[in-house]
Amino acid sequence: MGKRSGDGTFRTQTRHGDTRRLQLALAGTVCLFVSSLLMNVLVYVRLTAAITDLSRRLEEVEGRQDSHRSSVYPDRLASNAPDVVTAKGQGSMQDTADNQSLTHFALRSRQSGPMRKRSARTICHSNEYECQNGGCIYSRWQCDGDNDCTDDSDEYPLNEKCIPLYSTYRCRNGKTIPSKFQCDGGNDCRDGSDEYPLNEDCNPAYRCKNGRQIPSNWQCDGDDDCHDSSDEYPLNEECHLCKNGRQIPSKWQCDGDNDCHDGSDEYPLNEECNPCDFHQCQNNATCNDTVDGYTCICVKGWRGEYCEHKIDPCETHQCLNNATCHTTEDGYICNCTDDWRGEYCQQKMDPCERHQCQNNATCRANKDGYKCSCTEGWRGKYCQRKRRNNQWKKYGSQLAMIPLLSVHIPARTDTSVRRGATAMVKVIESATFTQWRDITERRFRLHNGYLEIKEPGKYLIYSQVDFYNASLKMDAKYSIKKSTEPQLTCVTPLVGWPPRHTCYTAGVLDLESGDKLVLSVACTECYVLTYDDTTFWGAIKLSS
Numbered sequence: 001m002g003k004r005s006g007d008g009t010f011r012t013q014t015r016h017g018d019t020r021r022l023q024l025a026l027a028g029t030v031c032l033f034v035s036s037l038l039m040n041v042l043v044y045v046r047l048t049a050a051i052t053d054l055s056r057r058l059e060e061v062e063g064r065q066d067s068h069r070s071s072v073y074p075d076r077l078a079s080n081a082p083d084v085v086t087a088k089g090q091g092s093m094q095d096t097a098d099n100q101s102l103t104h105f106a107l108r109s110r111q112s113g114p115m116r117k118r119s120a121r122t123i124c125h126s127n128e129y130e131c132q133n134g135g136c137i138y139s140r141w142q143c144d145g146d147n148d149c150t151d152d153s154d155e156y157p158l159n160e161k162c163i164p165l166y167s168t169y170r171c172r173n174g175k176t177i178p179s180k181f182q183c184d185g186g187n188d189c190r191d192g193s194d195e196y197p198l199n200e201d202c203n204p205a206y207r208c209k210n211g212r213q214i215p216s217n218w219q220c221d222g223d224d225d226c227h228d229s230s231d232e233y234p235l236n237e238e239c240h241l242c243k244n245g246r247q248i249p250s251k252w253q254c255d256g257d258n259d260c261h262d263g264s265d266e267y268p269l270n271e272e273c274n275p276c277d278f279h280q281c282q283n284n285a286t287c288n289d290t291v292d293g294y295t296c297i298c299v300k301g302w303r304g305e306y307c308e309h310k311i312d313p314c315e316t317h318q319c320l321n322n323a324t325c326h327t328t329e330d331g332y333i334c335n336c337t338d339d340w341r342g343e344y345c346q347q348k349m350d351p352c353e354r355h356q357c358q359n360n361a362t363c364r365a366n367k368d369g370y371k372c373s374c375t376e377g378w379r380g381k382y383c384q385r386k387r388r389n390n391q392w393k394k395y396g397s398q399l400a401m402i403p404l405l406s407v408h409i410p411a412r413t414d415t416s417v418r419r420g421a422t423a424m425v426k427v428i429e430s431a432t433f434t435q436w437r438d439i440t441e442r443r444f445r446l447h448n449g450y451l452e453i454k455e456p457g458k459y460l461i462y463s464q465v466d467f468y469n470a471s472l473k474m475d476a477k478y479s480i481k482k483s484t485e486p487q488l489t490c491v492t493p494l495v496g497w498p499p500r501h502t503c504y505t506a507g508v509l510d511l512e513s514g515d516k517l518v519l520s521v522a523c524t525e526c527y528v529l530t531y532d533d534t535t536f537w538g539a540i541k542l543s544s
Contacts, residue, residue, distance in 0.1 A: 124136035127139055127256065129141070129142050129154060131149035131150075131151060131153045131154060132149070132151055132153035132158065133149060133150065133151045133153065135149055135150070137149060137154060138256075138257060141154060142154045142155070142159055142161060142162065143155060143156065143159060143161060143162035167179045169181070169182050169194060171188075171189030171190075171191060171193045171194060172189070172191055172193035172198070173189060173190065173191045173193065175189050175190065175191075177189060177194060181194060182194045182195075182199060182201065182202065183195060183196065183199060183201060183202035183203060183215075195215070196215070203216045203217075204216065206218065206219055206231060208225075208226030208227075208228060208230045208231060209226070209228055209230035209235070210226060210227065210228045210230065212226050212227065212228075214226060214231060218231060219231045219232070219236055219238060219239065219249065220232060220233065220236065220238065220239035220240070220247045220248055220249045220250075221247065222246070222247050232247060233247050237250075238250050238251075240252070240253055240265060242259075242260030242261075242262060242264045242265060243260070243262055243264035243269070244260060244261065244262040244264065246260050246261060246262075248260060248265060252265060253265045253266070253270055253272060253273065254266060254267065254270060254272065254273035254274070254277060256278065268293070274289055275287075275289050275293050275294040276288070276289045276294050279294050279296065280296075280306050281296035281297075281306055281307055282296075282302075282306050282307050282308050283298070283299065283302045283307050283308070283310075284299050285297060285298045285299060285302065285306070285307035301313070301331075312327060313325075313327060313331045313332040314326070314327050314332050317332055317334070318334075318344045319334035319344055319345055320334075320340070320344050320345050320346050321336070321337065321339075321340045321345050321346070322337050323335055323336045323337065323340065323344070323345035338497070339351070350365060351363075351365050351369045351370040352364070352365050352370050354496055355370050355372065356372075356382045356500075356502055357370075357372035357382050357383055358372075358378075358382050358383050358384045358502070358504070359374070359375060359378045359383050359384065360375045361373055361374045361375060361378065361382070361383035380532065380533055380534070381532040381533075381534065382502065382534065384464055384502065384504065384533075384534065385408075385533055385536070386462075405443055405455065405540070405541035406538065406539065406540040406541065407439065407444045407446075407451070407538055407539050408536065408538040409436050409437075409439070409446060409451070409536060409537050409538055410436075410533045410535075410536045411425070411435045411436065411528070411530040411533075411534075411535040411536060412435050412436060412437050412530065413530045413531055417527070422468075422529065422531060423529070423530050423531040424468055424527040424528060424529045424530060424531075425527065425528045425530055426525075426526075426527050427521050427523045427524070427525075427526050427527070427528060431520070431521065432449050432518050432519070432520050433449060433465075433478070433519045433520065433521045433528065434448060434449035435449075435528075435530060435535075436449055442454065443455050444539070449518055449519070450516045450517070450518050451516065451517045451518070451539065452514065452515070452516050453511045453512070453513060453514070453515045453516075453517070453539075454513055454514075455513060455541065456511060456512045456513050457510075457511065457541050457542070457543050458508055458509070458510055458511075458541070458542040458543045459508065459509050459511050459539045459540065459541050459542065460506060460507075460508055460539070460540040460542055461480055461487070461488060461506065461507055461508070461509050461517065461537070461538075461539050462504075462505070462506035462537065462538055462539075462540075463478070463480055463488070463490070463504070463505055463506070463519055463536070463537035463538075464502060464503070464504040464505075464534070464535060464536055464537070465478045465490070465502070465503050465519075465521065465528055465535050466500075466502045466528065466529035466530075466534035466535050467494060467499075467500060467501055467502070467503065467523070467526060467527070467528060467529070468498065468499075468500050468526070468527040468528070468529050469494050469498070469499045469500070469523075469525075469526040469527065474494070474523070474524070474526075475491050475492060475493050475494065476490075476491070476492050476493070476494055476501050476503050476523065476526075477489070477490070477491045477492075477503075477521075477522040477523065478490055478503065478519060478520060478521045478522060478523075479519075479520050479522065480505070480507075480517055480518075480519055480520075480537070481517065481518050481519075481520055482509070482511075482515055482516070482517055483515075483516060486520075487507070487509055487517075488505050488506070488507045488509075489505070490503040490504065490505035491503070502534065508542065517539070519537050
């Protein structure tokens with residue numbers, strides 16, 4: 001009994017030891033398997049991260065610009081270059097370069113967002129360009145390499161104003177690309193020589209807050225190119241957030257282009273815009289911005305909402321005393337009547353200021369105008385006629401009063417034209433003046449205006465003509481002629497309004513019997529006054 005018991009106990013202990021060893025072996029195997037699995041997972045994760053980082057870097061270096069272009073112009077990519085996209089990365093290196101160039105031509109843009117639709121207007125504004133298909137685009141969109149008109153009429157060669165787009169730029173590695181592709185943030189040369197900093201013509205890159213550098217024109221496009229959002233709104237103060245959520249560079253505000261596509265970057269939705277930048281004031285008017293928009297402050301002589309209407313200054317003239325207003329370039333002038341003067345014809349004129357009294361006569365104003373008080377020896381309305389005097393000659397021891405040989409010829413008025421109470425003769429053209437009554441006597445004869453001398457000797461010939469004309473463009477002129485040769489001539493300018501002047505002349509002539517004298521007026525379309533003996537002539541014999 002005791003042996004059995006001892007043997008059973010030993011066997012039981014041996015069985016428990018085997019089980020424990022089996023459990024330890026199994027646990028070690030499981031640990032080894034789990035460790036291996038964790039190691040594989042860690043390696044996979046690291047490898048995946050490395051591949052992702054490598055892909056991102058390759059995209060930044062080689063495909064950054066293409067990704068921007070395809071997102072900006074997906075319609076152009078689909079319609080203009082489908083073969084290029086599907087063939088990119090295949091074929092020979094020369095084919096790849098050619099395909100990339102074609103891709104750039106198809107995808108290049110002004111980096112300002114989606115293509116703007118052309119206007120449906122048929123009449124373009126002054127700051128717009130009219131396409132051949134009738135559409136309107138901004139003038140500054142011409143010749144930028146984009147088919148904004150949709151019929152290529154805004155680009156070369158249809159638009160003759162454009163320099164050919166296909167001028168080239170040679171990279172440092174010898175590759176040639178279109179000049180348009182410089183400084184656009186894309187590594188088109190594959191050696192970076194077309195971009196900043198290798199290309200000195202490019203704008204500096206933008207430095208992100210995390211130290212990363214990106215092309216300047218990648219700012220404010222809605223893409224987190226810095227990977228810390230420092231290139232976009234609100235971290236980038238150079239960005240403007242439109243009301244529709246779109247981002248644009250702040251400098252694009254208030255330039256007349258609807259870059260936000262909802263008008264919130266322009267006047268009147270953008271309160272930062274000055275309405276006077278787009279005013280329609282005309283004729284040197286000044287624009288004044290107001291709460292509701294702007295007003296035009298007109299210069300003198302213009303009126304209207306935009307100062308587009310010229311003011312007639314005579315509408316508000318200040319001319320007085322029946323004066324006539326006359327418009328001038330500087331405003332207006334007042335044409336006064338005879339009795340008034342001054343800027344506005346406000347001063348009563350003294351009639352003696354423009355009197356025609358002669359021979360030291362004194363002018364005296366009266367209710368009818370003025371009167372001339374003649375000095376001794378003169379008579380007539382203007383004291384223009386010399387009084388006849390008898391001269392004494394001594395014959396031996398006797399004195400006898402013998403009248404001198406003389407003749408005075410006043411103009412006749414019975415055939416003259418009359419203007420009111422004024423008698424005058426109209427002279428159509430230069431001609432002999434014949435308004436004299438015929439005289440026939442032993443020593444003189446006057447017929448048809450010609451005075452015939454019958455006694456030879458020295459004669460004092462005198463004459464006066466009173467001119468009246470409606471124009472100031474000519475001088476008053478007449479002559480005493482012997483036959484056809486002028487002997488005495490009088491010339492004087494017409495003055496006053498209406499123009500008028502009296503011309504007087506006298507001289508001594510040696511005359512023979514039979515000589516004929518005539519008074520000839522050199523005047524066209526003028527009048528000679530004949531009333532009150534203001535026009536006359538005569539001859540006085542001085543010696544035999």
